[in-house]
Amino acid sequence: xxxxETQNQNGPEQSGAPAGHASFPPERMGEEQFLRQILVRAQxxxxxxxxxxxxxxxxVHYWDVHGxxxxxxxxxxxxxxxxxxxxRVMDAIRKQMEVLHFSPTMHGSNPLALELxxxxxxxxxxxxxxxxxxxxxxxxxxxxxxxxxxxxxxSGNPTKYKIISRYQSWHGSTMGSLSASGLTSRRSMREPxxxxxxxxxxxxxxxxxxxxxxxxxxILCAKLVGDVIENExxxxxxxxxxxxxxxxxxxIEPTEEYLPLLREICDRHNVLLIFDEIxxxxxxTGQMFAADTFGVLPDLLCVGKGLSGGYAPxxxxxxxxxxxxxxxxxxxxxxGFVAGHTFEGNPISCVAGLATLSEILExxxxxxxxxxxxxxxxxxEGLRRHGIIGDIRGRGLFxxxxxxxxxxxxxxxxxxxxxxxxxxxxxxxxxxxxRFDPNWIALGPPLILTAEEADQIVEILDRSIGEVLExxxxxx
Ligand SMILES: Cc1ncc(COP(=O)(O)O)c(C=O)c1O
Numbered sequence: 001x002x003x004x005e006t007q008n009q010n011g012p013e014q015s016g017a018p019a020g021h022a023s024f025p026p027e028r029m030g031e032e033q034f035l036r037q038i039l040v041r042a043q044x045x046x047x048x049x050x051x052x053x054x055x056x057x058x059x060v061h062y063w064d065v066h067g068x069x070x071x072x073x074x075x076x077x078x079x080x081x082x083x084x085x086x087x088r089v090m091d092a093i094r095k096q097m098e099v100l101h102f103s104p105t106m107h108g109s110n111p112l113a114l115e116l117x118x119x120x121x122x123x124x125x126x127x128x129x130x131x132x133x134x135x136x137x138x139x140x141x142x143x144x145x146x147x148x149x150x151x152x153x154x155s156g157n158p159t160k161y162k163i164i165s166r167y168q169s170w171h172g173s174t175m176g177s178l179s180a181s182g183l184t185s186r187r188s189m190r191e192p193x194x195x196x197x198x199x200x201x202x203x204x205x206x207x208x209x210x211x212x213x214x215x216x217x218x219i220l221c222a223k224l225v226g227d228v229i230e231n232e233x234x235x236x237x238x239x240x241x242x243x244x245x246x247x248x249x250x251x252i253e254p255t256e257e258y259l260p261l262l263r264e265i266c267d268r269h270n271v272l273l274i275f276d277e278i279x280x281x282x283x284x285t286g287q288m289f290a291a292d293t294f295g296v297l298p299d300l301l302c303v304g305k306g307l308s309g310g311y312a313p314x315x316x317x318x319x320x321x322x323x324x325x326x327x328x329x330x331x332x333x334x335x336g337f338v339a340g341h342t343f344e345g346n347p348i349s350c351v352a353g354l355a356t357l358s359e360i361l362e363x364x365x366x367x368x369x370x371x372x373x374x375x376x377x378x379x380x381e382g383l384r385r386h387g388i389i390g391d392i393r394g395r396g397l398f399x400x401x402x403x404x405x406x407x408x409x410x411x412x413x414x415x416x417x418x419x420x421x422x423x424x425x426x427x428x429x430x431x432x433x434x435r436f437d438p439n440w441i442a443l444g445p446p447l448i449l450t451a452e453e454a455d456q457i458v459e460i461l462d463r464s465i466g467e468v469l470e471x472x473x474x475x476x
Pocket of ligand 1: 136137138139141170171172173243247276277278279304305
């Protein structure tokens with residue numbers, strides 16, 4: 001038996017969870033042979049050593065193929081906004097299956113896509129009132145980039161094509177979204193990437209890339225975006241794309257002035273501001289969009305992950321009225337926004353999106369993200385007593401902790417120790433799913449999380465940190 005098998009034998013009978021898929025590996029094949037047939041996101045040999053395979057889920061919990069139960073501290077990966085096995089969403093999908101599961105996307109749309117667009121526009125800030133549906137986050141950010149370029153071309157500025165984005169960011173795996181991404185570890189393997197993308201430093205105030213202190217710095221990282229636009233030539237720059245709260249850099253939370261300043265700079269140079277809200281959208285930061293949380297209206301807004309709660313692949317690109325209007329006109333000279341995908345706005349995904357949105361609104365899950373998020377944060381603050389938490393960042397139910405050897409001096413742990421990964425892995429052994437990196441851990445549990453479940457998350461992290469520190473002491 002593997003470690004996971006022995007640790008928790010909570011089968012479906014005891015747990016009340018729906019029965020999942022049966023035997024792993026199947027009797028006809030050995031485990032390694034079976035696993036070699038799939039490529040997952042992780043390093044394959046590492047994955048095969050102790051394969052993490054989910055079988056069923058309910059509420060805020062998963063069960064793996066061996067019956068071990070996990071508290072889902074990360075909503076799958078910021079996706080399962082309204083929880084697992086949500087009755088309303090499942091029933092809506094089942095009903096829609098009987099009526100229409102696919103409509104001809106080359107020729108038009110379907111009532112579910114139209115209704116969801118209408119309802120999204122109603123909850124979106126400002127005049128973000130046209131919606132392009134897609135199937136995943138990368139498609140949405142890719143569409144935002146192409147829409148920005150096409151918008152400028154159609155509005156008489158055909159030389160504006162450059163995209164400014166930030167180091168440490170993640171916008172997706174397709175060539176355009178990857179070229180915009182600033183995560184060296186994921187970019188370098190696939191270089192050369194597309195030309196026309198320029199990177200700037202994000203507002204990592206805890207470790208300012210310019211060695212400055214917040215407020216004394218005059219928000220240099222935002223101002224430099226203006227300098228970059230001026231040096232590149234404003235007539236060549238199409239858009240700036242940012243995650244309002246950066247994820248992959250370790251939950252990069254902007255200061256209050258940062259996003260308003262970017263807005264001002266973009267307006268000054270007729271550059272579109274794109275918010276990648278693939279993670280932060282749909283209530284995660286305590287408002288429907290981080291644009292609301294920070295009070296800044298982007299020109300284009302990408303939303304995905306939590307939009308359909310993970311019940312079907314769905315993402316969307318919202319754009320402001322003046323941008324949407326450029327795609328109307330004489331078909332002889334204006335092709336419309338032809339960038340599209342076969343599965344865009346399919347009825348099953350859209351009905352999942354509609355039911356998910358109803359759940360978020362009617363159960364006030366934005367409010368829950370604020371209140372339980374504040375409770376969770378207080379719990380995490382208590383973990384500072386371990387003496388290795390340098391910073392706690394984030395909003396609502398999107399929180400992260402950066403670990404350091406010395407919180408006074410911010411001295412990091414050595415790479416060899418990979419403290420965040422160790423703690424994250426230990427938490428996983430104790431039945432808590434988080435997002436972990438060498439120096440940080442992030443949490444993004446379903447928006448239905450209760451205060452008691454938040455306490456369980458903190459309790460498992462507390463135990464995990466304590467155990468890892470004990471081990472480190474013994475080995476040093
Ligand atoms: C901020 C952000 N943008 C875009 C993406 C890409 O989304 P997808 O993996 O659905 O293509 C991700 C995925 O993690 C993301 O976190």
